[in-house]
Structures are given as structure tokens and as C-alpha cells.
Amino acid sequence: MSNTTVAISIVTYNSTHIFKVLDHLRKEFEQDNRFHFFIFDNNSTDTYKEQLKEYENFAKITFYHENNGFGFGHNHNLLIATEDYFLIFNPDIILEKENLLRMLDVMEQDPTISLLAPKVLNPDGSVQHLMRKRVTVFDYWLRFMPFKFIKTMFAKRLETYECRNVPDDRNIEIRMVSGCFMLIRGTDFKEIKGFDERYFMYFEDTDLCLELEKRNKKVVYTPFSSVVHYYERGSHKNSKLFKIFLKSMYKYFNKWGWKLF
Numbered sequence: 001m002s003n004t005t006v007a008i009s010i011v012t013y014n015s016t017h018i019f020k021v022l023d024h025l026r027k028e029f030e031q032d033n034r035f036h037f038f039i040f041d042n043n044s045t046d047t048y049k050e051q052l053k054e055y056e057n058f059a060k061i062t063f064y065h066e067n068n069g070f071g072f073g074h075n076h077n078l079l080i081a082t083e084d085y086f087l088i089f090n091p092d093i094i095l096e097k098e099n100l101l102r103m104l105d106v107m108e109q110d111p112t113i114s115l116l117a118p119k120v121l122n123p124d125g126s127v128q129h130l131m132r133k134r135v136t137v138f139d140y141w142l143r144f145m146p147f148k149f150i151k152t153m154f155a156k157r158l159e160t161y162e163c164r165n166v167p168d169d170r171n172i173e174i175r176m177v178s179g180c181f182m183l184i185r186g187t188d189f190k191e192i193k194g195f196d197e198r199y200f201m202y203f204e205d206t207d208l209c210l211e212l213e214k215r216n217k218k219v220v221y222t223p224f225s226s227v228v229h230y231y232e233r234g235s236h237k238n239s240k241l242f243k244i245f246l247k248s249m250y251k252y253f254n255k256w257g258w259k260l261f
Contacts, residue, residue, distance in 0.1 A: 004104060006035050007083035007186070010059075011073030012052070013042040015091035017230050019051060026058050028097040036083060040064060040073035070179070071195025071204040078186075079194050086189050088205075090180040094228040102225045103183050106171065114217035115184040115209070117177035118225040128231055129162040130178035131221060135206060136259040140249065166221060174221045175213065179205025181227050188217055196255075201241075202248040210256060 008025075012018050029035045037059035041052060043066050052061060062076060078086045085107065087100070103116050120128045139161045142154055151158060159165060166172060182205070192211040195204045209219050253259070 004034065004085065004108065005083040006085045006087055006100075006104070007078060007081040008035060008037045008087040008089050009040070009074050009077040009081075010037070010089050010091050011040045011042065011070055011077075012044065012091045013067055014044045014048050016232075018091040021091055021093060022055050022058070024094055026055070028095070030058060032097075036060075036081075038062075038077040038081070040077050042067035042069070042073055069197065069200035071199055072197045075194040075197060078189060081186060083186055086184050086186050088179055088182040088184070090229065092230040092232070093181055094230075095181075099225040099227065100183070103222060106220075106222055106224075107183065107185070112218055113220045114188045114212050115177070115182055115219045117174070117182055117219070117221050118227055119221075119223050120178060120180065120229045120231075121226050123228055123230065128229055129164050130180065131163040131166070131174050132176040132206065133160055133163055133174075134259070135176070135252070135256075136261055137253070138261045166223070168223045171220050171222045171224070173218055175219065176206045176209040177219060177221060179208070180229050180231075182208075188212065191215070198251055199248045200244055202245045203252040204248075207252060207255070
């Protein structure tokens with residue numbers, strides 16, 4: 001990647017895993033000045049913020065006075081950034097440097113790729129199926145359905161919706177990937193003006209992918225790089241987060257068109 005530079009953006013709000021994540025990132029990247037870290041704190045607790053300040057010699061940290069959401073924080077970090085690539089990075093991701101270097105090589109070798117996403121793993125090594133072929137009301141209803149026999153009836157549909165059959169031996173173009181880890185060209189992120197801040201949380205990653213698709217820019221999945229994601233599926237467990245999820249879903253379908261099935 002020669003002298004290619006990367007702005008790594010992390011947005012946090014009392015995130016459970018971030019200090020373990022930052023300790024690991026510091027060990028992997030501290031001696032490499034091609035990688036620049038930007039943390040945006042969405043008004044976490046005072047105790048949390050004090051602990052976060054211990055990393056100010058490693059990352060530029062913004063302590064914001066209110067919580068305006070995921071996209072707002074990343075836009076604040078990245079829309080004025082000057083690095084070649086931007087990395088949208090969840091505070092619950094464990095990344096080995098060599099995996100990011102491989103992704104940067106892919107981007108450098110193929111300038112037609114706008115956004116690249118890796119294989120996302122659980123801590124036990126199993127795959128998280130976070131990519132999407134389509135977004136419909138029915139598919140989301142299936143995901144949240146507690147009755148296993150209904151999910152069994154529509155197993156093939158869920159399999160295609162979650163892109164469970166993607167090849168493991170080559171890079172492939174994909175429609176929508178998870179915002180937990182996205183490597184995007186800085187110029188392309190700025191061209192679409194970053195994330196749509198009308199989404200407080202949820203759907204902003206899907207929206208960003210479709211904005212790129214609308215401009216004929218490629219979103220690609222690579223199975224040759226991976227990250228570990230401490231995925232907690234908050235909207236499945238927390239009623240407040242589920243309400244935020246539903247509001248974002250409403251905004252998404254209002255923008256892109258209601259597709260029931």
C-alpha cells in the first residue's frame with residue numbers, strides 16, 4: 001500500500017468492548033503513521049469519558065455534548081478527513097493489521113471497487129451473516145419471528161436474504177454489507193456526503209451501500225480478510241433499541257420504496 005493513508009473512524013456510546021479493542025489496535029498500529037484514528041464519543045458517562053481520555057495520545061477524540069447517532073459521529077470524523085481511505089469501525093471489532101493490509105491491496109489493485117467488506121466472525125470463529133441481497137418488510141418479519149417452524153418453512157428465503165451461500169474462494173460484488181466494518185474510498189464517501197443522518201441507528205449502512213449502487217459504484221465482499229465482531233444484537237433484546245430499529249426501518253422504506261415481499 002506504499003504511502004496510502006487510512007482514517008479509522010470509531011463512534012462510541014458507553015461501548016462495552018472499546019477499551020479492549022483500543023488496547024489491541026494500539027498494539028497493532030501505534031508504530032505505523034499511515035493509519036490515523038478518530039474517536040467520536042456520543043456523550044457517554046463521565047466515568048467512561050475519563051477512561052477514554054487515556055487514549056488521547058493514540059487517537060483524536062471528540063467528546064460531543066449529545067448523542068446524535070452512528071452516522072452523525074462518523075460524518076463528523078470523516079467528511080473533513082484527507083486520508084485516501086476511510087474505515088468505518090465498530091467499537092466491538094477485533095482487527096489484525098495484516099487483514100486490513102490485504103484489503104487495502106485489493107482496493108489498490110482494483111480502482112473500480114468503492115467499498116470493501118471482510119468476512120465477519122464471532123469470537124468462536126463462526127461466521128456472522130450480515131450481508132444482504134435485498135431488504136423487504138417480510139424478510140425483517142422473518143428475522144424477528146420467534147417461531148422456529150416458520151423460519152424452517154422459509155429457510156431458503158432467509159438463506160438468500162442473508163447471503164449465506166457466498167463463495168469462499170473469491171471476491172464478489174454484493175449489494176449491502178454491515179456498517180460494523182467498511183473500507184471505503186475517501187472520495188466516494190464524500191461524494192455521497194457520508195451517512196444519511198436521518199437514521200439515528202440501523203439502516204444507515206444499507207442506505208450508504210444503495211447510494212453507492214445508485215452511482216454505479218461497486219461494493220465488494222472479500223473472504224480473504226476477516227475481523228471478529230462481538231455482535232450483541234441489541235434490537236432483538238432491548239425494547240428501546242427495537243423502537244429505534246422500527247423508526248429507522250420506516251425512514252428507510254419511505255426513502256427507497258416499500259417492498260413487502
